[in-house]
Amino acid sequence: AQSVTQPDIHITVSEGASLELRCNYSYGATPYLFWYVQSPGQGLQLLLKYFSGDTLVQGIKGFEAEFKRSQSSFNLRKPSVHWSDAAEYFCAVVTGYNQGGKLIFGQGTELSVKP
Amino acid sequence: GAVVSQHPSWVICKSGTSVKIECRSLDFQATTMFWYRQFPKQSLMLMATSNEGSKATYEQGVEKDKFLINHASLTLSTLTVTSAHPEDSSFYICSGGQGAYPYEQYFGPGTRLTVT
Numbered sequence: 001a002q003s004v005t006q007p008d009i010h011i012t013v014s015e016g017a018s019l020e021l022r023c024n025y026s027y028g029a030t031p032y033l034f035w036y037v038q039s040p041g042q043g044l045q046l047l048l049k050y051f052s053g054d055t056l057v058q059g060i061k062g063f064e065a066e067f068k069r070s071q072s073s074f075n076l077r078k079p080s081v082h083w084s085d086a087a088e089y090f091c092a093v094v095t096g097y098n099q100g101g102k103l104i105f106g107q108g109t110e111l112s113v114k115p
Numbered sequence: 116g117a118v119v120s121q122h123p124s125w126v127i128c129k130s131g132t133s134v135k136i137e138c139r140s141l142d143f144q145a146t147t148m149f150w151y152r153q154f155p156k157q158s159l160m161l162m163a164t165s166n167e168g169s170k171a172t173y174e175q176g177v178e179k180d181k182f183l184i185n186h187a188s189l190t191l192s193t194l195t196v197t198s199a200h201p202e203d204s205s206f207y208i209c210s211g212g213q214g215a216y217p218y219e220q221y222f223g224p225g226t227r228l229t230v231t
Contacts, residue, residue, distance in 0.1 A: 045222070
């Protein structure tokens with residue numbers, strides 16, 4: 001069965017520092033991967049997605065993610081964090097077509113930003 | 116980008132009553148809509164998937180008679196929590212899937228339900 005693991009429940013970084021949020025997936029076929037961000041009491045906003053092609057994906061708000069098939073990873077990065085990036089981040093993989101194309105979410109990583 | 120709205124954004128109801136939550140895709144046709152439940156500090160739990168004009172497909176463990184889902188059109192899906200109890204209090208989020216597989220899901224802002 002497909003699964004997504006985000007090993008870090010909570011990360012704190014200083015404003016201006018670089019950020020990497022880890023995501024590992026378990027999926028037999030080519031995965032379709034997403035990163036979403038959720039501010040408190042809000043819905044989810046899509047940061048970026050990987051379907052195929054270039055394994056380094058650029059997203060909104062200066063985020064990027066790299067798909068590494070050999071490591072079953074899709075880590076999210078940002079070179080310089082802003083205080084407004086403090087939020088919950090979710091990695092997700094789409095299930096197979098015959099399974100309804102549902103999203104399987106990781107547990108989420110809460111990002112705090114120190115001034 | 117594609118926009119999904121939810122109404123109401125928050126609702127308080129008494130135990131034993133029913134409450135309906137609307138999910139609308141404002142600028143696209145959502146062939147598939149998904150309903151999630153989220154507890155504080157936790158990830159999203161998929162409750163059900165619905166396709167326009169068809170019965171919803173519920174995830175294992177979700178009571179279909181308690182959580183009634185209707186997907187009457189390509190832009191509207193509703194979730195009705197029947198005979199609500201305090202344990203149904205949660206944050207409910209819907210999403211609309213656009214186009215063919217793999218669907219890119221666009222999420223609504225969520226509805227906070229509190230049952231007293």
